Structures are given as C-alpha cells and as structure tokens.
Amino acid sequence: MVRNRQLLLQAATATFAELGTEASMGEIAHRAGLAKGTVFRHFASKDDLIAAIMLQMLDRLIGTAERLDEKEDAAAALADFMASGVEALVADRTFCAVIGQPSLENSGVRDAISRLCDVAETLTARAREQGAIRSEITGTDVVLLLAGIHQTAAPLLTAQPQAWRRYLELALDGLRVTNARTLPHPPHALHPTDAPN
Amino acid sequence: MVRNRQLLLQAATATFAELGTEASMGEIAHRAGLAKGTVFRHFASKDDLIAAIMLQMLDRLIGTAERLDEKEDAAAALADFMASGVEALVADRTFCAVIGQPSLENSGVRDAISRLCDVAETLTARAREQGAIRSEITGTDVVLLLAGIHQTAAPLLTAQPQAWRRYLELALDGLRVTNARTLPHPPHALHPTDAPN
Amino acid sequence: MVRNRQLLLQAATATFAELGTEASMGEIAHRAGLAKGTVFRHFASKDDLIAAIMLQMLDRLIGTAERLDEKEDAAAALADFMASGVEALVADRTFCAVIGQPSLENSGVRDAISRLCDVAETLTARAREQGAIRSEITGTDVVLLLAGIHQTAAPLLTAQPQAWRRYLELALDGLRVTNARTLPHPPHALHPTDAPN
Amino acid sequence: MVRNRQLLLQAATATFAELGTEASMGEIAHRAGLAKGTVFRHFASKDDLIAAIMLQMLDRLIGTAERLDEKEDAAAALADFMASGVEALVADRTFCAVIGQPSLENSGVRDAISRLCDVAETLTARAREQGAIRSEITGTDVVLLLAGIHQTAAPLLTAQPQAWRRYLELALDGLRVTNARTLPHPPHALHPTDAPN
DNA sequence: GATGAATGAGTTTTCATTCAT
DNA sequence: GATGAATGAAAACTCATTCAT
8 A cells, every 4th residue: 555655664664764774664564554565565675765765865956956957046945955855854864874895786876866966956957047156066065965954953952952053054054155265075976977068 | 903993993083084984893893804893802892893983083082283273373273273284084984973872872972072172262362362263162162063064065075085175164164254243052061961070 | 267277277388398397487488479367267276277288188198098099909009098198298398297196186186187098008918919019018117118218319309300210119119029038027006096096 | 601502503414404494593593402592602694504404414515425436336326426415305394495596695505516416417427428317417406306305205104204205216227328309408507507518 | 801602673575465455 | 356565584604703622
C-alpha cells in the first residue's frame, strides 16, 4: 500500500536523523508500526531505502529551486534556496552523511544531485550577472555549502535548532564579497564524468 | 607497553580515516600488528578508543593554537589555525562524524573541546580587537566552522584533495566582512552545561 | 480454475528441475504468470506442491509400465521401462532428491511408489520367467535402480546429457548376468509397513 | 582449538547426513555444543564447511585407494575400493548431494575429485589389464558409480542399512561382463578442463 | 602483559504462509 | 477465485567484548 510506503519513509527519515545510517531496518520497521518483512517489500535493500529518502529530499529541493528561479530578485532567490536546503538537511542528517560517500553508487541519486547542481547553477548565474555575488562562485559551490553550513551548526542542533541561520548568513556574506582576492582553488563539478564542457 | 598504545592509536586513526567509525576492532588490531585482546587491554571499549583518537587530535590542535597565539599578526594566526584545523579533519574523518553526535558522552573529549574553544577564543579576540574580523565572531564560531568547511569540501575529497582551501578562504572572507548586517542568530557555547565562569 | 493448476504444475516442474527444491514459491508463481496467493489456493503447502509433481511423474511412469507390459518381449519391455524412468528423472531432479527423504510423509506419493513397484514387478516377473534376467531381481530393485542410474550420470548432466545411457546399459548387463553368485543382501520392499498381502 | 574443529566436523557431518545440506549452521553449532560464532571462526562460510567435510572424505578415500593399489589381486582391490567408497557415502549424504552440483566452485574439492579419479583409474587399469573387468570402464566410471550405488540403496537406508551391498555386487557383475555389447555412450572425465590428453 | 578462541547479541535479508480486498 | 501486501520465523554472517592460557 502507498500509505505504508509513506509511513516507512517517514519512520526511516526520523530514525536515520536520530541514530545515523547505522540504525537498523528492524528499528525502522518498529517505528513505522510494521513488520520487518514489509520494509523489504517496499525497499529491496537498506541502500535502496536510503537512496529513496535522499531522492525524496533532492526532488523537493530541486522543485524549490525551480520555483525560486521565477523570482525577479536573484540574490534573494539564491538566499532562499540555501535556507531551504540547509533546513532540509537539518531535518534529515542522512543526506549529509551520504552525500560525502561516493560509495553510494546509486545512479538515481547521482543524477538527482547533478540536476540539483544544474538548477543551483541557474540561480547562481543570475545572481552573478546581477553582481550580487562573486563572479567565481558556481552552482556546485552553493550545493556543497548547504552541507557545510548544516555541519557547522550540527553540534548545536539540540540546544539551538536555529543556529544554522547564523552560519548561513556568514556564508552568504562571504559569497557577496566582491573586492576579495580570487579563491585559492578552482571550482569543480561533483560528478565530472557527466558531460564534457 | 606504552609503544603498543602508540601503535594502536596510529593504526586506529588510519583505519577510521579510511573506513569510517564502522571499521572493526579486529581490523585495527590487525593493522597494528597486534591481537584483538590487546586493543581492549589499552582501551576498554571502542568508544574509548575513538575518544582517545579525538583527544589526541584535539590536543594537537590546542597546541597549534597556543603556538600561533604568539604571533604578532592576529588575523594571520587565526587563518593559520583554521587551516591547521581543517587539514586535521581532512586527514581523519572520525573527528567530524563524532563531533556532531552528542551521544559521545565522553567527558574528556568534552573538556578538550571546551579548551579548544577557549584557545580559539583567545586567537579570535585578538583578531577582533585588531579589527581584522567581525566583532560578533567567537572562538566557538571558529571551531564550528572547521567541521563545516571540511564538510563542504568532503564530497570532492578524492578528486580534489585541496578543495577545502577554496571554502576556507570563502569562510574567511565572510568573517572579514565588517560592514555587514549583524548575524541573525546569537553565538553560543558548545557545552553550556560546563560550570559557569 | 483447472487450467491454472496445470500452469502451476508445469512451472513448478520446470523451476524445481532448474533450481532444485530450494526454488521459492514466488519464483514458481512468477513463471506461471500467476500471483503467489494462487499457488496456495491450489496447493496447501510447498510440500503438497512437490508431492503433486512427484505424483504426476509417478503416474506417467506407471502408465508407461502398463503400456509396455503388453509387449511380447519382456526383456525389451523392461529395458524400455528403465530408459523411460531414468529419462524422467533426468528431466526433473526433484524426484530424485525427494525419493530418498523418508521425511516426505505423503501417503499419496507412498501409494504411487508402491503401485509403481507393483507394475515394475509385473514387468520384471515376466523377464525373470523368460530367463532374460537374474531370478533374484525384484520390481523394487528395478525402481531403485532408476534413481541410482540417474545419480551415476548426474555429475555429467550438463556436459553429457545422454551419459545415463552408458550406465543404464551397464546396469542392464548386471541384471542379465545369470551365472553370477547370489547377491549378498536380500531384496526388500520400499514401504514394508503397507498392509501385508 | 583443534579439538573444536574436529567436534564441528563431526557434528556437521552428522547433521548434514540427517537433514541434508539445508541444515542450519546454528543447528550444527548446537550439536557441537558450541556457539554460532565459533563455527564461523573455523569455517568462513557454510560452503567452506561443506567443502571441508568433502575434502576430508575424499582424502580418506584417496588414501584407501592408494593402500589398496598395493594388493596383488586388482579385481579384489577394485571391489574393496568401491565398497569403501559407497560405505563412506552411506555415512555422509553430503558428498552425494554436492558431487552433482557443479555450482560448488571449490577448487580444493575439484582437485581432490580429480585426484580420486586418478587413483581410481590406476586401480581400474590394472583390473582391466588382468581381464577382470570390461576394457571400456574408466576410473571416472568407477567413481561415478559410487554415488549411483549409494543412491540406489538410499531409500532403504533406515530399514536396511546394508542394502547397498546388494547393489554394489550388481554393479560389479555389470563391470565384470566381458562378452557384452559395447556401452552406448563413451566415457568422460568429470572435469575435462584439467588436462588435455 | 599479550594472545586469540569463544561467545552471543544483533544485522540484513529471504520466504512460506495468511488474509483483506 | 485471484491478488499481492503483510507477516514473522529463520538463516547466514559480523563483531565488540570476555577470558583461559
């Protein structure tokens, strides 16, 4: 049933957020009020479940980016995008843990990350053109920063759930600096095999 | 034997850096050229071993900070400290993974983090007073940023091991901005439960 | 539906032949183009399904024996019967695997095996009387030899699908010897618990 | 400890003989009076355990063959070898179940089977030369017959543990026939990739 | 002190079987 | 009658931890 799938995704998201990816499938089943076997009926393996959660979040974030791209003010759109992104990570540690592991060789997730970088680049390009941010910043930079900002605030998560706003603003201030030296390392794509440009 | 303890710490650091915290005690023992039982003679549990590694790294970092505090140029000292810190994280994923988990209820590590925040605050205060960075930035902010910058570059780690330099510079640029709005969330200590001083 | 039953028996026969008795009910349902639940509507349990397949094969073999019994030449009839029997086993490993397990306490199968031994005995008796085979050989011996001959050639099954013919002939040569010593162990019925007749 | 290894091999042999290869590692551990983990300390996987059992039996059988080869009377030596072989199978069904599964891609076992065929061929060759058996029979035929004879008697195993002697004699009588037609299918090696001859 | 064999709880995953639709 | 979602009892295998030698 489609409702059980939702139940499982919710339970898994919450469980992974709380215990990390090492949380057991049994725990997730229990929290969803279902039997172990049912988890495997919906997601063939633990990796599949993790991938599904990440895809869900990535798709949401891509949608947000596309909606924000219709805004006139590119700088505000970019800031809103980053706020949405960090907030999504705060609600679900899984994303962060897995985005750094290239071992998750899930093509669906890889593709979604590429798409996310693409829409981020669209937003970023407009902000660059409007002179709102440094000219050297790419969409991939912006996506990478999401996880970085989240991580910065993560140790405070329980005591200060909104602390990420402080570090997001700090990062935005860094992006907005226009009279600074060129950054010391060139930008790079996350999955450079995607397309030769 | 005190030499075995060193062997184990080295092997464990390398193993955790490579395989993450899920690496088994057996693997660590093997890499140290010792038997499993010996690991438990030196470290009562896996968590203890992890804590010892973190302590080692934190102590090194505290030492670095203290040495840098003797420098005249506070801004340069702070930048060097952050570079050392991020580099240490890059060399050892364990730190990052654990710092966000308040579940590591190890008082030794908590104390060391507090001390690190203290020396970082000393460095930061001088930079603030010299007008080199925003007046609202605290030592804790700086410590938190270490993990954040590392995480930002983490997905590129294999392909671009030096990418963290790009994001460190970006963060420093954010810190150096002086004409920006006040940050939206107040600063906070990492372990506010410590005795109030 | 009676047609679904046929579909299932065919699919199960093929599946067990290919994958052995460990093949899953789901796989069988899938190959039959039906749902798992339907398998259980037709066969109360996996053991029941296996028993049904064996019954089918045994019935076919009994029919063959009855038809061959009308032949004049008893020796040829017996040889043909054995060839049919071994060929049936070669086409379906299940039979062989299960015949040796007294754990399959299925009375239908036991009865069918008894009937098979009976018709085999009819054929064998005529061959004995015609002096074509040793006088001490029983129908049960002949039935047991079917599985034995199949097993002899089984390791070559993939590379040499017809190898059983070699060992069938060898066995027949053994049966035809008339000047040999009496066999060292007396003949026995397969299911001596059957009503004494 | 070496004694536990023996305990496990014994328990596993008995368990597999009784329940077939589907018997669980847990059951084996239990029968050996050891914990589950201990089984895996001695045998890395279930397949490894099965392979170890088969190797043990094959090595014993090879030894027997070599000893018998010193006998003057080649026919008697061959008969003794076959009796030993069938008896070994009767004591351990595992061998039979696995010899037919080329899926057990264990090179150690494959090599041992080859060696067994080689010594069997040595025995067989002498019997052939002494005119005691048909000239077309190979060592591989003899090895294959071991499992076949065992299988023939298998259904009687509980009621008549010695019934295999009846079918062994029958097979020997087949081998001894010298005035029979040539067998219909040529002989073949079990692992023809071993050496081109 | 060091060893490594033994332990057993815990993990992912499979699958026969049941049952509401 | 048919379906396939749900179940939960195994199964193979891992690993932190203990302890006799």
